Amino acid sequence: MLSNTPGSPTLHSNAAMAVELTGITKRFGAFVANDGIDLAVRRGEIHAIIGENGAGKTTLMNILLGLLQPDEGSIRLNGEEIVIADPSVAIKAGLGMVHQHFKLVPSLSVADNVFLGMEIRRHGLIDHAAQVARTRxxxxxxxxxxxxxxxxxxxSVGIEQRIEILKVLVRGARTIILDEPTAVLTPQESRELFQTLRSFVAEGxxxxxxxxxxxxxxxVSDTVTVLRNGRKVATRPTAELSKDQLVHMMVGREVSFDRRPRASLHGDVVLQVKDLWARDDRLLPALxxxxxxxxxxxxxxxxxxAGNGQTELAEVLxxxxxxxxxxAWLKGQNLTALSPAAIRQAGLAHVPGDRMVRGVDRNASIAANTLMGRQHRAPWSRGGMLNWNAINQNAETLIKSFDIRARGPGDAVKRLSGGNIQKVVLAREFTNGADFLLIDQPTRGVDIGAQEAIHDEIMRQRAAGRAILLISVQLDELAALADRILVMFNGRIMGEVSGDDADEERIGMMMAGVAAPEFAAETAS
Structure with a gap:
């Protein structure tokens, strides 16, 4: 049996190649997304591919799946050369991919989603019982x-990802590609996913x-390949590398995620939340x-x-x-009595937790997305007419300032990687001149170098006197940036800790529902 231990000698010495990409090159006009990339993935291993946003990871996988055709290079699966003309060829060859953004039908059952497009039929009718049994x-x-x-x-989003994995399994996938699989998962769900991946490897x-x-x-990985600027930097057994080495290979420099130094700037109260309650979509108390x-x-x-009232809090605000x-009062105005547009005018900027649903119009251009929320203001609009010269110039400035990897402001957002889409949202909201920044999961699905840049920008906004509410499932992110950390469980605030003394064990207890003594006393009273 193959070992599941990351870096296992058995996997690296004896396993046959499941996937071999040789000299893969892909151009989009003058932009080279993949530049002569070689990739060899052994059967029965977990092979990680890492790199900054725009490094070429997603393009390479889209070529492997037949979603894009390479300009140069060849593909071999299990030792045999193959032309993957479209996704149906990839599926028949045993390839399957779980994308960052799921493609499920909310009104259908789990089993019906799993078998969508390949329904089990009996006497010409869909055999729902058979689909349920197979899914189970x-x-x-x-x-x-x-x-x-x-x-x-x-x-929940975590369950939705399991459905996407079942969809590729039921189609016979033997090589499964997961694109940023933990970007939408809680730490517990991530650990469960890793167990699932190891069970895949155990079955070859x-x-x-x-x-x-x-x-x-x-x-979780046995082998890691690093891409940078469309080229392969190296492929190495994971056990031979340290985290610092991986970071340097990815970005070509050292990156720090230590707690950021700060001056004490706490001024007047900008946001006051008092006795706030809200219901979820099922009309049950969520906040x-x-x-x-x-x-x-x-x-x-x-x-x-995730799922303990943070989303509802952000939505109410x-x-x-x-x-x-x-x-909830923003500089004296009760936000609960205002429309979303009026709240933005009152001085709130919002980076939503789900960028694809509430952060961007994926079909619109970068320029159009950076305009949203300010389209009625000069200099972008005059006399009811949009000033596209000013809009495009502003978008070009934001592309440079926030290092958005794109050809220009006219690029459709849907053509960008997940991290670059997030940068578009951050660029728009951070330059809106708002007094209060509501930031939900700012670095979800964002690469190491971009994370550091986003953290730097958040601290610059703090230094400029902005009031910032930062919602994150990443404790290390909160420990690096927050002055105070409030911990939520089941819609309640269970306690508060200083960012200077963010003890992970203490926070973890509160995340599990154990209130801090002072908050427990308040709740009891």
Missing amino acids: DLSKRFGLQVDPTERVGLL MTVIFISHHLEEVME RDASFTVRSGEVVGIAGV SGLRPASHGG
Whole structure:
């Protein structure tokens, strides 16, 4: 049996090649996305591919899946050369990919989504019972716990990812590609995913794992390939590398994620939240009696496992969900009585947690996306007419300032990598002149170099006197940036810790529902 231990000699010495890409080159006009890349992935290993946004990772995988055709180079699967003309060829050859952004039908059941397009039929009709049984068998076999009869629209993002994995398994995939698979998962869900990947390897399957999270790469992969600027830097056994070496190979320099130095700038209260309650989409209490303040020149972090009221808090503050009780005041104005547009005018800028749903119009250009929310203001609009010269010049400036990897402001956002799409959102919101920044998961799906740049920008906004509420599932991010950290569980704030003393064990206890003594006393009273 093949060993599951990362860096296992068995995997590197005896396993045959599942995938071999040789001299892969792909151009988009004058831009070279892949430049003569060689990649060899052994059967029965977890092979990580890392690199900054725009390094060529997604393009390379799209070529392997037949979504794009290479301008040069060849592909071999299990030792045989193959031309993957379209995705159907890839599927028949045993390849499957779970993308960053899921493609599920919310109104259908789990089983119906799994078999969508290849339904099991009996006497000409869809055999729903057979689809449910097959889905249940696969989920048990690989530890992907799902209820095949549940409607997808009621499920968490973590469960949705399991459904996407089941979709590729039921189509016979033996090599599974996962693009930023943990970007939308809680730490617990990520650990469950890693167990699933190891179960794949135990059955002789192959996993290609694209990620920006180096701790995960070090934990789960056997081999790692680093791409930079469309070229391969190196392929090495993971056990031979340190995290610092990987960072240097990715970006060509050292990157620091230590706690950022700061001056004490806490000024007047900008946001006051008092006794705030809200219901979720099922009309159940999701936010319970939240009270806190955020001052100018302060970063207040919100920690907690996803699904514990953080989303509802952000939605209430931005006007996307009504409060059921209590209030939130931005410089004296009650936000719960205002529309989203009025809230933005009152001085709130919002980086939403789901960039594809509420952050961008994926079909519009970069320039159009950077315009959103300011389209009625000079110099971008005069006399009811848009000034596209000013709009494009502003977009070009933001592309340079935020290092958005694109050909120009006319590029459609849907053509960008996930991290570059996030940069478009950040560029628009951080330059809006707002007094209060509501930032939800700012570095989700963003590469190491870009994470450092985003953290630097958040600290610059703090130094400029902005009041910042930072929601993140990454405790190390909160520890690096926040002045104070509030911990949420089941819609309640369980306690507060200083960013200077962000003890992970103490925060973890509160994330699991154990209130800090002072908060427990308040709740009891």
